[in-house]
Amino acid sequence: MLYPIENKVREVKNLSGIWNFKMDYNNVGIHEQWQKEPLKDAIPMAVPASYNDLFTDEKDKEHVGYVWYEKTFIIPDSWNGKRIVLRFGSATHHATVWVDGVEAAKHKGGFLPFEADITQQMEESELEEHRVTVALSNVLDWTCIPCGEVIHKEGPGYPEGFHFQETYFDFYNYAGIHRPVKIYTTPKKYIEDIVIKTETEGDRAVVKAWITSNDIIDTVKVIDESGDVVSEKAPKPWNDEDNKYYVEIEMNQPHLWNPKAAYLYKLKVVGKCDSYTETFGIRTIEVTDKAFLINGKEFYFQGFGKHEDSDIHGKGMDEALNIRDFNLLKWMGANSFRTSHYPYSEELMRLADREGFVVIDEVPAVGMCFWDGNSVFAGNRVNNDTLAHHKDMLADMYNRDKNHPCVVMWSVANEAATHEEGAVSYFKEVIETMRNLDDTRPVTMVHTTGPDGDKVSQWLDVICVNRYYAWYNDHAHLDVIGLQLEYEMEKWYRKYHKPIIMSEYGADTIAGFHKMPPVAFTEEFQCMYMEEYHKIFDKLDYMIGEHPWAFADFQTKQGLNRVDGNKKGIFTRNRQPKMAAYMLKERWTKRK
Numbered sequence: 245m246l247y248p249i250e251n252k253v254r255e256v257k258n259l260s261g262i263w264n265f266k267m268d269y270n271n272v273g274i275h276e277q278w279q280k281e282p283l284k285d286a287i288p289m290a291v292p293a294s295y296n297d298l299f300t301d302e303k304d305k306e307h308v309g310y311v312w313y314e315k316t317f318i319i320p321d322s323w324n325g326k327r328i329v330l331r332f333g334s335a336t337h338h339a340t341v342w343v344d345g346v347e348a349a350k351h352k353g354g355f356l357p358f359e360a361d362i363t364q365q366m367e368e369s370e371l372e373e374h375r376v377t378v379a380l381s382n383v384l385d386w387t388c389i390p391c392g393e394v395i396h397k398e399g400p401g402y403p404e405g406f407h408f409q410e411t412y413f414d415f416y417n418y419a420g421i422h423r424p425v426k427i428y429t430t431p432k433k434y435i436e437d438i439v440i441k442t443e444t445e446g447d448r449a450v451v452k453a454w455i456t457s458n459d460i461i462d463t464v465k466v467i468d469e470s471g472d473v474v475s476e477k478a479p480k481p482w483n484d485e486d487n488k489y490y491v492e493i494e495m496n497q498p499h500l501w502n503p504k505a506a507y508l509y510k511l512k513v514v515g516k517c518d519s520y521t522e523t524f525g526i527r528t529i530e531v532t533d534k535a536f537l538i539n540g541k542e543f544y545f546q547g548f549g550k551h552e553d554s555d556i557h558g559k560g561m562d563e564a565l566n567i568r569d570f571n572l573l574k575w576m577g578a579n580s581f582r583t584s585h586y587p588y589s590e591e592l593m594r595l596a597d598r599e600g601f602v603v604i605d606e607v608p609a610v611g612m613c614f615w616d617g618n619s620v621f622a623g624n625r626v627n628n629d630t631l632a633h634h635k636d637m638l639a640d641m642y643n644r645d646k647n648h649p650c651v652v653m654w655s656v657a658n659e660a661a662t663h664e665e666g667a668v669s670y671f672k673e674v675i676e677t678m679r680n681l682d683d684t685r686p687v688t689m690v691h692t693t694g695p696d697g698d699k700v701s702q703w704l705d706v707i708c709v710n711r712y713y714a715w716y717n718d719h720a721h722l723d724v725i726g727l728q729l730e731y732e733m734e735k736w737y738r739k740y741h742k743p744i745i746m747s748e749y750g751a752d753t754i755a756g757f758h759k760m761p762p763v764a765f766t767e768e769f770q771c772m773y774m775e776e777y778h779k780i781f782d783k784l785d786y787m788i789g790e791h792p793w794a795f796a797d798f799q800t801k802q803g804l805n806r807v808d809g810n811k812k813g814i815f816t817r818n819r820q821p822k823m824a825a826y827m828l829k830e831r832w833t834k835r836k
């Protein structure tokens with residue numbers, strides 16, 4: 245799916261701003277067809293944003309079920325004769341969209357875009373002003389990812405109707421229209437999709453592009469950063485299929501997209517009516533038994549698992565926050581991050597391309613493991629619908645992010661119960677699906693299960709492990725970390741002979757807490773904790789990366805282990821440094 249851009253033949257209208265909003269406390273809106281009329285008793289709501297933290301009342305913040313959004317828009321006369329598309333960057337988690345009361349789109353999954361072609365409706369409508377209505381549900385169950393369950397409890401100890409949304413992941417279940425809503429135009433004959441792959445040999449590169457278009461494509465140009473057309477070629481029909489074109493463009497001495505030294509080319513596809521310019525980078529990726537190579541050079545991942553999370557905005561896309569985060573990453577010599585635990589906004593991915601950050605792109609498959617020994621893959625939890633949705637989300641993630649040079653690897657899940665028998669066929673299919681979608685990038689999965697239990701890593705290219713020695717077990721005994729870490733990593737390596745990234749390790753730390761000698765939750769302890777890990781990383785040559793958990797403190801559901809959120813951040817939620825930020829800066833800026 246292409247990102248909406250403006251050019252001489254395409255226009256974009258951004259519907260971000262204040263929308264009308266209504267809580268559907270009793271979840272009756274769908275039945276009562278609230279979309280038929282303007283919402284009654286609506287209140288103002290910001291888009292993009294999570295709605296939860298904008299309220300003052302727990303009933304609103306923790307509401308389980310539907311909320312409704314509405315906004316009016318105008319289609320200018322100058323758009324007559326154009327194709328008109330309504331597009332959501334994301335709506336968390338499940339949305340039905342109506343335009344003037346007529347269903348335009350239905351979408352399941354809270355972290356990827358979807359769109360609706362509303363051309364015909366706009367052409368047939370005589371209304372001056374149109375109304376988009378969205379019914380949005382935050383309910384998670386076992387048919388979607390992330391998985392969840394609405395728990396109902398009754399009996400003498402519970403008020404009538406007592407229920408709540410249970411989640412099996414460690415971030416707050418923020419909901420809302422989290423990313424921009426746009427209406428864009430294309431000519432009626434239009435370019436639908438472009439897939440770009442690059443290959444290099446010596447100081448030459450070949451850029452291959454597959455174009456889906458019902459417009460006749462005249463030419464494809466490659467444009468460098470100074471705006472010069474470095475190459476141009478007419479594409480050929482591809483496989484005699486209607487609407488498909490293919491072109492191969494050779495380039496001499498191309499500039500490579502390198503980590504922290506990005507070089508971005510543009511591929512301009514020019515049709516008879518439409519044109520679209522996609523950004524791409526030229527770089528290679530290779531994985532050996534001990535290394536991850538970008539452009540033939542060994543790459544060591546140093547960076548973070550992150551979250552889209554901030555005060556007030558929740559998971560709402562925030563360009564200022566994105567810039568601040570990237571500046572902090574640059575300041576401390578980080579070169580990479582994982583989109584734990586769901587694909588981040590398109591705007592952030594475009595920024596990562598430009599800033600040269602290396603990204604492990606993760607699908608929202610998080611929470612597929614119970615810590616109490618109960619099974620997730622047997623019985624009535626994960627089922628065929630979950631698998632189908634998981635595969636859909638892989639396809640949507642690939643379709644959205646395929647041309648980003650920043651994405652060097654796909655992560656198909658975080659911390660699934662890969663020791664269970666039922667996980668074997670499930671993840672075999674998930675990993676195969678990812679490989680069938682993309683033959684250019686390695687595939688990983690982030691583990692909590694240890695090497696003895698794991699049954700799926702034979703199908704992965706890189707092994708990612710999350711570990712909290714001396715935190716959740718042997719709490720605060722720093723002297724066990726080195727021994728336990730080395731013992732486990734050796735086991736992983738002997739079993740699979742694949743490179744390993746420590747994709748999470750960390751200790752909750754309250755900014756401003758200090759103690760001598762250090763104790764858990766102090767800033768000193770967080771530094772010492774990570775230093776124990778680093779000694780072992782530096783010793784094992786198959787360790788290809790370290791991503792401390794987490795970049796910044798973030799909101800979670802309430803729990804005995806969480807004092808207003810997860811405090812493992814190297815930065816506070818407000819993006820100010822804890823001591824560990826300086827320690828990591830010292831380590832990462834020295835290491836090259």
Ligand code: BDP
Nearest residue numbers: 414658659710748793810812
């Ligand atoms: C891991 C999860 C991550 C949690 C982290 C923690 O992948 O989402 O926030 O542990 O416990 O299990 O801090």
